[in-house]
Amino acid sequence: MASKEIEKEIPTYITLYKDGTVDRPRQTPYAAPSLDGTPHVSSKDIIISQNPSISARLYLPKPLPQTHKLPILVYFHGGGFFFESAFSELYHNYFNTFVSRLPVLVVSVEYRLAPEHYLPAAYDDCFAALQWVASHSSNNTTEPWLIDYGDFSRIFIGGDSAGGNIVHNVAMRAGSEALEEGGNVNLLGAIYVHPYFYSSEAIGSESVSEHEKSLGYIVWDFVYPNAPGGINNPMVNPFAPGAPSLASLGCSKILVCLAGNDSIRDRGVWFFEGLNKSGWKGKSELFEEAGEDHVYHIFHPETEKAKKITDRMASFILD
Template sequence: MESTNNEVAREFRLFKVYKDGRVEKFHNTQKVPPSTDSVTGVQSKDVLISPEPAVSARIFLPKIHDPTQKLPILFYIHGGGFCLESAFSPMFHKHLTSLAAEANAIAVSVEYGLFPDRPIPACYDDSWAALKWVQSHSTRSGTDPWLNQYADFNRVFLGGDSGGANICHSLAVRVGSIGLPGVKVAGMVMVHPFFGGSAVDDEMWLYMCPENGGVQDRRLRPPAEDLAKLGCDRVLIFFAEKDHLRQVGQWYCDELKKSEWGGSVEVVEHEDVFHLRREPEGEKAQDLIKKFGSFIKQN
């Protein structure tokens, strides 16, 4: 009986599935509490957006020098292949602290549902619920005082890496299709975006999304009509030269430029870098932070 329970039915890049239905992930996610960064002065705190389904976020507030100044909002969606990582992990906590300081922006980092506990499309739905929660503060009467007091809702930026960048795309399409009253999404930043592209990655995403449209599912292969609806004027895409997703990311970039969207696309590529593998204090990681921040400061 024990050998039957431990028999593997499917194995993917990030997890394996046993014949009895258990899912074993290949990476365990650590979490750290919110804090105040001693170097930058960026404060962070956690907020509950929805108790059921459970959606929360970590908000980062840069050091305030002028209380009357309104700050842009970076709405960030972490990567992790739709099944790993967290807005509360050490890597993303540090990343968002750096981005909030560099861009002088309020960052809202979303903690969304992950496979297998909550299969796709939970990640898309939770992220939309979080964006709607941010929107609820545009009247200055929301539940979070930082957003009520300091946020500039005419300068909202969507940002994410890998699977998070994929979710950003879907949010931008939704904003462009149905609107987000009281909020202006000024731009979107995609870091090493995931859109499948290989049989391995396509099969993994399709497995995590029981109700799907196959490899041409519009969330996996955005059609021209969706690209034309992006609800922002500017897009910045970061590529890593040795990323296994580099080719499909270029496909997305080319299709966006060919579409009827009409906005501007900026591309930054880092040589000799793999998918999301970068030293936090390394030169290329710092360059990414600076260019990310500069993109937000342009508005």
């Protein structure tokens, strides 16, 4: 049988064929949720929207608190905007470990992926998911875990890699659009874990001569081929000419987490320093783990260094 013609690809990551089919060789398998699957965590899947298709996996710690409600973490998974899933083995295992260490209600969002749905679809989906969560503050929707156990005065957003980029764009949008009319809703904080940012100019350890061939450049072109401004679109370059000021970020505290061996580590520093010069009035924190690579804690959530970053997130959320 003749091989299919390739439309475009990022070798070893994703291939789009001319017949519209897509291969994602790094995608990890689906994992089922479980109300009683682990000693310390319950999980279930819910539908947020049919059109567009947005869903989520919810996680609750066990035993449940009897006298107080839990902070809510709305989470956006990584995967370059084109692979991985809130329902994958990788993220399911991560959140089972995460929630066993941290008393928080997690809403892990399943958003639409490129190339079937190019950006800004993922941004729109994730903001819609946050609005859906916030809508439960006035009890006008039907997800009992949120109504019964969620503290809407302590909502956080978080994400890793591409998900960290989504965190930023959702936080910017939350600074100008209401999450919920009425109700006691407060987007308190944002957690940027190994966030993906880029620009046309190389910074730090990035190669000037190879910059336009780098993975950061290639990914953006793949997932948002018609982005106004290209790699200097404000959604990936928050300091591009004409980009909205970070002073308008819609949360009061931010934690940026980095890994010392991560190829985009310097971009995280670049963002953190720019944030602190932007006029934003919130509180910013930086956490870096030396000697570790990109999203090490997602791949190996049981390690001591993974527990260390989880404990830092816990202090940020519970403080």
